Structures are given as structure tokens and as C-alpha cells.
Amino acid sequence: MNKKALSPLVSVALLLTLLSPRSGASPHKVISDSLVENLACSRVSTDEIYRRIRPEAFSSQYHNLSVNWPFATKLYDLAACWSLARTQRLFFYLARWNHPQDSARVSDILDMVRGSRPYLTKYLKRIEESPVTDFKVFTQKDPTWKNTSPLWAGLQYGYTQNLGAGKSLYRSWKGDIEQYQKERFHEFAKNLKLVIGDDARSAKKNRLTRNQILNNLESHRMTLLILRPTRMSQHVVIAKSFRLLSNGRTEIVVYDSNQPLRDQILTYDASQEDFFAPEIVRGLAKVKDPQAALGVFVVDEYDRSLIETALMKYYKSQCL
Numbered sequence: 027m028n029k030k031a032l033s034p035l036v037s038v039a040l041l042l043t044l045l046s047p048r049s050g051a052s053p054h055k056v057i058s059d060s061l062v063e064n065l066a067c068s069r070v071s072t073d074e075i076y077r078r079i080r081p082e083a084f085s086s087q088y089h090n091l092s093v094n095w096p097f098a099t100k101l102y103d104l105a106a107c108w109s110l111a112r113t114q115r116l117f118f119y120l121a122r123w124n125h126p127q128d129s130a131r132v133s134d135i136l137d138m139v140r141g142s143r144p145y146l147t148k149y150l151k152r153i154e155e156s157p158v159t160d161f162k163v164f165t166q167k168d169p170t171w172k173n174t175s176p177l178w179a180g181l182q183y184g185y186t187q188n189l190g191a192g193k194s195l196y197r198s199w200k201g202d203i204e205q206y207q208k209e210r211f212h213e214f215a216k217n218l219k220l221v222i223g224d225d226a227r228s229a230k231k232n233r234l235t236r237n238q239i240l241n242n243l244e245s246h247r248m249t250l251l252i253l254r255p256t257r258m259s260q261h262v263v264i265a266k267s268f269r270l271l272s273n274g275r276t277e278i279v280v281y282d283s284n285q286p287l288r289d290q291i292l293t294y295d296a297s298q299e300d301f302f303a304p305e306i307v308r309g310l311a312k313v314k315d316p317q318a319a320l321g322v323f324v325v326d327e328y329d330r331s332l333i334e335t336a337l338m339k340y341y342k343s344q345c346l
Contacts, residue, residue: 057344060123067345072334075341079246084118084266086281086289087170091178094283097204108250108262109207110283112326113139115248115264116161119333125165132180133187133197134162140202141209146189153195155209161336219323221257226319229299235322236294236301239265239278247330251280253292253303254321259312262325263292282306292322 055067062078094107116138137143142155168175184198211217227235242249242265249265264281266289271277274296282290284306292303300319308316 052345055345057341059125060121061119062341065341067341070338070341070345072338073245075334075337076246084246084248086287088118088121088123089171089281089286090114090117091171091173091286092199092203092283093286097207099208104204104207104211106203106207107283108210109139109203110286111250111262111264111281112141112206112210112329113203114281114283115250115329116333118248118264120161120163120336122163122165124169125167127165128167128177130164130166130177132177132185135164135177135181136184136197136199136202138162139181139199139206140197141206144187144189144195144197146191146193151191151193153189153193159332161332163336163340216325220252220254220260223321225254225256225321226300227321232294232299232301232322235324236276238324240268240276242324243268243278249324250326250329251292252321252323252325253301253307254323255307255310255313255316255318259307259310261307261310263290263306265292280306284309 052067057065057067061080061083062075063080065075065078090110090113092106092110094105094110096103096105098104120138137158138161140155140158142157144153145156146152147154166175166177171178173179181199184196184201187195187197189195226232239249239251251263251265253261253263255261261282261284263283265278266281267279269277269279276294276296278292278294279289280292290303290306292301292306294301298319301322302317302319304316307313307320
């Protein structure tokens, strides 16, 4: 058989190669892990990942073990609730439990917790921060967070980051949680709306906020919320799911860093067009009446894109 006789066969083979899925991919593979169930490699997309999230993936059993704490800055005292809520949302999406191996590095997790990487400037030799934009999925052998797990212990113990030129910085869970809290609190342009107006917001704003929360949660997009019982006393939680009651109320299930071992409830009452969360705001400083209506604000929606990028990268790699 001569070379010319082979040409049509080669052409057909080449055409089939071009029309087939990309080399190395497994189009018929289906992925199930602690976050998603039956995610088809042929349909990996941001929306499909959200659609395939397990109902139990945001259960309180996956809450981290830290209880919110106060700490002092140079001018005033803060609490760590904003940073803890943000970090818990990261962990809900990025941690993989009951995995055959541990892949997490303490330094990588703390960079995500801190939201930035410290570095030493070349000429002034001072420590500055570079924003972290490359979130990573990490795997754990344990079924949930445990005090005895190597990763949790490593985060608490921390490590010393060598910055060069004889300078170093001690990094740990507590220190990096506080660092993010301070940085986010001082983004005054973004936070101005939180201290303007009455404690509770208008009926129109409450309806819009309620609808935005429910639209997010219907597609498993957990949402950070500022609860404002007073302008000088605010608290951050994560909206995880919701249920509609026959009396016209909407119960929003939230993670609350003040009570991390169990879920709490934020209620929207349609008859009053107000939000209420007495069991969450009770005990907060300057809150005289925990039964009173409070303002609710959706915050930090932009942070979600970094999580989605990490999820897409991870599941595409799992499909190879």
C-alpha cells in the first residue's frame, strides 16, 4: 500500500481527533466530594458547581472552632466577627473533607485568611502587604474541623515567615484573622453606608435586601450580612439557607461567630417589612432592646469571584 492510499485514512483520523474532547480530559467522569454531588466533567461551569452543591455542605458541623473575640487597636477596640465570617465562607467552599490525603499548607491557608501576603519592600526595607487573588481548594482526611487535626493545630501554632534582609514576621490564625478585620474595617468608603440613616432601614430597602439574599441562597451563594441593631453596634454573619413560613415570615439560617457550634436565625417579617434577630444581637454592646427591628446589609459580594475562580480551577483539574 503506498503513501497516497493512506492519506484519506489519516485525514479521517485527524478530523476525529479535532472533534473529540481535549486531550487528557474525561468527559464522562462524574465528581462527588464533600461539597458537590454528581458534577459531570462535561458540564463543569460556575453555575453547575453551585447547582451540584450538597444540601448538607453548609451544615454547622463544618463551622470552624473559633468563637468571636475582642481585640485592641491603637485607637479603639474591635471584634473579629467580619474576618471570621469571611473565612468561614472560604472554608465552606474550599475545604474538602474525608479526603484520602491532606493537601493543605498552613502558609497557604493563612494567606487566604489574612487576605494578603506580607513582603519586604526592596528599597525602604519595610513590611507591606500584597493582596491574595489566588485562592486554593484544600483537602483534609478529617471529616470536620477538630482540635486534634494537624491543620487546625498548625493554624493556631502558626509559623515565622522569613521576609529576607534579616526580617521576619510571626503568622498565626489569631494574628491573621485580626489583620484582615483591621484592614476591612478601615475601608471607610465601602463602610460609609453602614453608619448612615436609622438603625433599621426603610421598608423598600428591606424588601430589596430580602430578595437579594433569597436569590443568592437559591443558588447556594452564601452571603455575608451586616446586622445593625444600632449604628455603633454591628455584627457580621453568613446567610446559608432560608425557609418560608406560612405566617409570611422568612427565616434565614446564618453562621454566627459568637455562637459557632449551632446555626442562628435572622427573620424577615413581611407584615412589618423589617428584620429581627433577637438571639443574635442579644448581648451585643449598646443593644438595649434585642427584640427591636435592625438594619441588614449585604456586603463583600466581590469576594465571591475569587472563590469561583478557585472552584473552576480545581474541578477542571479533577476532570483530567
